[in-house]
Structures are given as structure tokens and as C-alpha cells.
Amino acid sequence: xxxxxxxSQAAAPSDRTRLRRxxxxxxxxxxxINAIIDAGIVCQVGYVIDGMxxxxxxxHWRIDDYVYWHGSSAxxxxxxxxxxIPVCFTVTHLDGIVFSRAAFNHNIQYRSxxxxxxxxxxxxxxxxxxxxTFTDRLAPGLWAYARPPAExxxxxxxxxxxxxxxxxxxxxxxxxxxxxxDYASDRWAGSVALKLVQLPPEPDPxxxxxxxxxxxxxDFRYVGVK
Amino acid sequence: xxxxxxxSQAAAPSDRTRLRRxxxxxxxxxxxINAIIDAGIVCQVGYVIDGMxxxxxxxHWRIDDYVYWHGSSAxxxxxxxxxxIPVCFTVTHLDGIVFSRAAFNHNIQYRSxxxxxxxxxxxxxxxxxxxxTFTDRLAPGLWAYARPPAExxxxxxxxxxxxxxxxxxxxxxxxxxxxxxDYASDRWAGSVALKLVQLPPEPDPxxxxxxxxxxxxxDFRYVGVK
Numbered sequence: 001x002x003x004x005x006x007x008s009q010a011a012a013p014s015d016r017t018r019l020r021r022x023x024x025x026x027x028x029x030x031x032x033i034n035a036i037i038d039a040g041i042v043c044q045v046g047y048v049i050d051g052m053x054x055x056x057x058x059x060h061w062r063i064d065d066y067v068y069w070h071g072s073s074a075x076x077x078x079x080x081x082x083x084x085i086p087v088c089f090t091v092t093h094l095d096g097i098v099f100s101r102a103a104f105n106h107n108i109q110y111r112s113x114x115x116x117x118x119x120x121x122x123x124x125x126x127x128x129x130x131x132x133t134f135t136d137r138l139a140p141g142l143w144a145y146a147r148p149p150a151e152x153x154x155x156x157x158x159x160x161x162x163x164x165x166x167x168x169x170x171x172x173x174x175x176x177x178x179x180x181x182d183y184a185s186d187r188w189a190g191s192v193a194l195k196l197v198q199l200p201p202e203p204d205p206x207x208x209x210x211x212x213x214x215x216x217x218x219d220f221r222y223v224g225v226k
Numbered sequence: 227x228x229x230x231x232x233x234s235q236a237a238a239p240s241d242r243t244r245l246r247r248x249x250x251x252x253x254x255x256x257x258x259i260n261a262i263i264d265a266g267i268v269c270q271v272g273y274v275i276d277g278m279x280x281x282x283x284x285x286h287w288r289i290d291d292y293v294y295w296h297g298s299s300a301x302x303x304x305x306x307x308x309x310x311i312p313v314c315f316t317v318t319h320l321d322g323i324v325f326s327r328a329a330f331n332h333n334i335q336y337r338s339x340x341x342x343x344x345x346x347x348x349x350x351x352x353x354x355x356x357x358x359t360f361t362d363r364l365a366p367g368l369w370a371y372a373r374p375p376a377e378x379x380x381x382x383x384x385x386x387x388x389x390x391x392x393x394x395x396x397x398x399x400x401x402x403x404x405x406x407x408d409y410a411s412d413r414w415a416g417s418v419a420l421k422l423v424q425l426p427p428e429p430d431p432x433x434x435x436x437x438x439x440x441x442x443x444x445d446f447r448y449v450g451v452k
Contacts, residue, residue: 020302041334042320046272046281055272055281057318057338076246092283094268094450099427099443103361103372104379108267112283135329146329147408153330175430182373188437189430192446197423201325204401204415211414217325220418224320 016116017168027169036111036169037062037091040224041138045069046088047119049080060091061134066161067115068122068130073158081119081160089115089162093224096194100176101187107176109191115167122159130159137223141216196224242342243394253395262337262395263288263317266450267364271295272314273345275306286317287360292387293341294348294356299384307345307386315341315388319450322420326402327413333402335417341393348385356385363449367442422450 010028012018019026027033037043043060046053056077058069067089071078081087096109122130135143149157176189201217236254238244245252253259263269269286272279282303284295293315297304307313322335348356361369375383402415427443 020300040320042318042336044270044272044281044283044316044318046270046279046314048274048277048279051274051277052312052342053272053274053279053314055270055314055316055340057270057316057336059334074246086278088272088279088281090270090281090283092268092270094266097364097446097448099365099368101373102375102379103357103369104375104383106361106364106368106372108285110268110283114281116278131329135332138323138332139325142325142332143329145413146332147327147411147413149328149330153328157330175432183432184434185373186434186437187371187373188439188443189433190427190439190443191430192427192443192448193425194422194448194450195425196420199419199421201418202416204417206401206409207415208410208412211412213414213416217414217416217418220323222323222418222420224420 012168014166017114017166019168019170025170025172027171032171033113033164033167033169034062036093036113037067038223039093039111040091043067043069043089043091045077047077047080047085061137063130063133065164067164068134068159068161070131070157070159073156078158078160082121082158084118084120087117087119087162089117094194095173096191098176098191099189101178101182101185101189105176105178107172109173111169111171113167113169115162115164117162117164117166119160119162122161127159128154130161131157139216139220141214145214145216195226196222198222198225238394240392243340243392245394245396251396251398253397258397259339259390259393259395260288262319262339263293264449265319265337266317269293269295270316271303273303273306273311287363289356289359291390293390294360294385294387296357296383296385299382304384304386308347308384310344310346313343313345313388315343320420321399322417324402324417325415327404327408327411327415331402331404333398335399337395337397339393339395341388341390343388343390343392345386345388348387353385354380356387357383365442365446367440371440371442421452422448424448424451
């Protein structure tokens with residue numbers, strides 16, 4: 001990890017993205033942040049309606065300095081967000097469990113990103129390009145293969161985006177940091193890594209006979225599978 | 227799935243937990259909700275500070291009708307939540323990718339829970355019992371094996387809980403629901419399942435020689451590993 005020294009020099013973009021506790025886990029460089037965002041397609045978006053907190057798990061994707069998510073034009077989340085309200089965007093990947101010598105040093109290995117910004121409803125042309133990008137990001141070739149959206153499907157779908165300005169990452173990939181007394185004890189410590197795997201593609205039971213699996217499905221590799 | 231008819235009869239506990247769109251995915255019965263919460267240890271907690279949304283990924287556990295999370299007494303999240311503010315608690319598990327015939331029918335298979343409630347700071351005795359339960363839930367026997375917390379460690383840690391009253395789940399485990407024209411097309415459709423696996427335990431490089439791996443590590447099975 002040769003770039004660790006340089007990445008640790010990137011500064012927090014704002015006070016609320018600056019990690020105060022466990023600040024040695026903080027990463028503010030864009031490559032680390034983008035890699036964590038791009039390693040999944042499920043984010044959690046927080047927003048406020050009438051003073052109350054809402055968190056919605058939804059699919060996300062990134063294009064350059066923006067993260068995007070989409071939904072039905074009728075959804076409560078999108079109706080609120082299209083007004084340009086503040087949102088908090090998070091992505092979290094669990095990588096393992098750390099067993100420590102001291103009860104309060106047990107921990108998890110994880111990568112997470114937290115970003116604050118304002119929701120922005122995408123204009124029609126941005127929306128159409130963004131959804132094609134999302135589909136092809138999932139599996140290259142999928143957009144051209146699938147039946148294109150009808151006008152009424154386009155209308156029923158909105159895309160929100162948020163600029164990645166105020167963003168930070170946390171990467172906890174280590175082992176327990178324990179007191180000298182605990183290291184000297186006769187207790188075992190270590191970790192168990194967790195990873196996501198994908199199973200072979202299963203055809204839809206309603207698939208008509210003789211339809212061959214397209215190459216982008218045969219070659220499909222989920223972005224979160226290492 | 228014999229209990230599907232009975233589970234679908236459970237009613238939404240409130241207007242904001244009632245699914246309006248994709249309402250056939252909604253589950254309001256407590257067994258389904260508890261199973262989704264218990265199949266992971268990472269949740270996302272949404273809350274509001276000064277009118278702004280925050281989402282914090284954190285470890286959670288459930289005891290009966292409460293979900294719990296913990297943190298440093300100095301944390302911004304816990305300082306805000308201990309006042310009893312409204313929170314939105316979510317847990318999401320990604321189970322697979324659905325490739326459809328129509329571009330806008332691509333989807334994911336997932337299980338998620340969303341709960342609204344008020345954060346409640348746990349009293350000292352509830353806190354101590356809850357943290358022991360959390361540790362043993364992760365790996366039975368871990369609490370008794372590890373070095374017990376010192377008084378100063380107890381003081382530095384707080385536990386928040388939230389009663390599961392206003393809660394709903396979504397379970398999307400199916401295949402695309404497409405139009406008749408799309409079913410009749412010559413396009414392939416199907417799914418790729420994703421699952422979490424755990425790797426063999428790795429000892430801490432700083433482990434003193436001759437310390438044997440305890441049975442609860444040898445037998446460890448992460449709750450999210452099926």
C-alpha cells in the first residue's frame with residue numbers, strides 16, 4: 001500500500017466529514033472514496049421530511065464527481081428530494097470480524113463512505129444517459145441488449161444526483177489495537193474475513209426455449225465480488 | 227413458504243411504514259422483521275441534527291422488541307441521540323441481481339427493514355447486560371473469554387436502544403415481473419445470487435506462541451452466512 005502516506009495527507013473537506021474519533025481510519029482522497037462507492041450498488045440515503053429522519057436503501061452509481069440514484073416519480077423519497085433538500089449518502093461494506101483479547105476491543109473490518117450534499121433532480125437528457133450508464137456499469141452490454149424503455153416508463157422514473165464535495169471514507173482493515181497487558185495475556189485474538197461470492201446464473205423459469213445466455217451474463221461479475 | 231398467506235395479513239403499524247409502491251414486497255409480521263435484523267450486525271441509523279440529515283453505519287443487535295447500538299460517550303451521534311430524538315433504523319441485505327428482458331425491469335433481490343422510533347439512552351444495568359448479549363450473540367462464549375471491561379472502559383461506552391413499534395420489512399426474492407410482450411421476446415432473463423461467505427480464522431500476528439484457538443472461534447459462524 002505505497003500510497004498510504006500520500007492518502008493520509010488529504011484533508012477533510014468540512015468539519016462534519018472530519019473524523020474526530022478513530023481518526024486514523026479516515027481517508028479523504030478521492031481514489032479511496034470512489035473505490036468504496038464503486039464496490040457496491042446499494043447505498044443508504046438519509047433525508048429529512050417535516051423534521052423527521054428517513055433512511056432509504058436504494059441502488060446507486062457514480063459518474064465522475066456525482067452519485068446517482070433513481071426511483072419512481074411517485075415515490076415519497078423522490079418527491080421530497082427533487083426540491084433540492086440536504087441529503088446524507090452512505091455506502092458500507094462489511095469485510096470481517098475482529099476477535100480481541102479485551103471485550104471492548106472486538107471490532108469489525110469495513111469500508112464506508114459518508115457524503116453530505118444536496119439532492120438535485122436530473123434533467124431529462126442527464127437522466128437518460130445516467131440510467132444507461134448505470135445499467136451498463138452493472139453488466140457491460142446490458143443496456144443495448146434489453147428492451148429499451150417506452151416513453152411512459154421514462155416518465156415514471158426520475159433520477160436524483162448529488163455532488164461529491166463533502167465526503168469522507170473510513171477503512172478499518174486491521175486487527176485489534178490492544179493494551180500491553182492484554183497483548184501479554186494468554187487469550188487468543190484474530191479475525192475472520194467475510195466476502196461476497198456470486199453463484200452461477202439461473203435462467204428465469206419463464207424463459208422461452210432455445211434462448212441462449214448472452215455473453216455479458218456469462219461473464220458477469222458483481223462489482224462487490226473481489 | 228407456507229406462512230406467506232398469514233404473514234401478508236399482518237397490517238402496517240403506521241402510515242409511514244406502509245409500503246405504497248411495490249406493496250406486494252411488504253412484510254409486517256415480526257418473525258420476518260426479526261430474522262432480517264438478526265441476519266446482520268451492521269445497520270444504518272438516520273437522525274437529524276440542526277435540521278440536517280445524518281446516517282451512521284454502526285453495529286446493531288436485537289433483544290426482544292428493541293434494537294440496540296453502541297458507541298463512544300464522546301461521539302456526536304450518541305450525544306444527539308441520548309436526548310431521545312427521532313431515529314430511522316435500517317438494515318439491508320443484498321441477495322442477488324435480476325436481469326430482465328426490459329431495461330427498466332432489472333432489479334435486485336434483497337431483504338430490508340425500516341423502523342422509526344425514538345432513541346433511548348440505556349441505564350447502566352441495561353447497558354451492561356446489552357453489551358454482554360451483543361458480544362455473545364456474535365460468538366457464544368466470547369464475553370466470558372475476553373478480558374472484562376475496566377470501569378473506565380464502561381464509562382467511555384454508551385448504548386442506545388429503540389423500540390420496534392413502527393417497523394416494516396421488504397423482501398424481494400423473485401424474478402422480473404414483465405409484460406406479456408417482453409415474455410414473448412427472444413431476450414434472456416434470469417438472476418445471479420450473491421452470498422456472503424466467511425474465510426478460516428486468521429490469528430493476530432502478535433499472538434503469543436502456544437495459545438490455542440478457542441472453540442467459539444473454531445465454531446464461529448457469522449449470522450449473515452447462510
